[in-house]
Amino acid sequence: MSKTCMITGASRGIGRAIAISLSDRTDITNFILISRTEAGLEDTASQMNADKNIEISALDLTDYLATQELVQSVGQKYETIDMLINVAGYANPKSLLETSIDDWEETYSVNVHSIFNITKETVKYMKKTGGQILNVASTAGTSARPGWLAYASSKAAIISMSQTLSEELSDYGILVYCISPGRCATELRKVLAPDEDPSTIMQPEHVGEVVNQLLSNDGICLDGQNIVVRKQTVKAFQQQATKQII
Secondary structure (H helix, E strand, C coil): CCCCEEEEECHHHHHHHHHHHHCCCEEEEEEEEEECCCHHHHHHHHHCCCEEEEEEEECCCCHHHHHHHHHHHHHHHHCCCCCCEEECCCCCCCCCCCHHHHHHHHHHHHHHHHHHHHHHHHHHHCCCCCEEEEEEECCCHHHCCCHHHHHHHHHHHHHHHHHHHHHHHHCEEEEEEEEECCCEHHHHHHHHHCCCCHHCCEEEHHHHHHHHHCHHHHHHCCCEEEECCCCCHHHHHHHHHHHCCC
């Protein structure tokens, strides 16, 4: 089967790792990589399976009209969109009294509103044949995070959105997944925890492996949940993959 997959935030970190991991699958032929940074997207594409059809789009997802036009173009070209992976995120960690309304609005524009927008437009095509949507939230959205108010609350919104859409879209044969990575060595994590040693925490490729498993037949019963991804989660998925090979 020739599937089409769109990935936002694909120029670095978890988005790049997911794109590289999924490019080794035989069931996905077409990849649309989306990010603000064209050079980063080109770097991601260069690390993916060269046999795949890879398109890159340097797009600001908060340009809602341009995003809708991109999805329409993809849907019309490939007739369906089988996978949508929402990774793009923004963080400017501040406490309540330090957070300006501009900070708050930008965080929600990237982390919540843009996901709503691209998901809504994608479902118009995906509902014809079914498909999979995966949203990347964060463990910051599951507990109190003083000093990270806008970011943490925006990720909590994504968890709730994912759970609601899992039920709402099930009649179309669309599965909605939500993962909440713990500490992971990404550029975004450097903003949230600038003094942390990235070599001591989970790496983006580990999350990429988990997503690859989730979007396979192994993850068919895991939709509708908030799946926390930590080092022990990665090990469990790796063990499952090893059992399959054996």
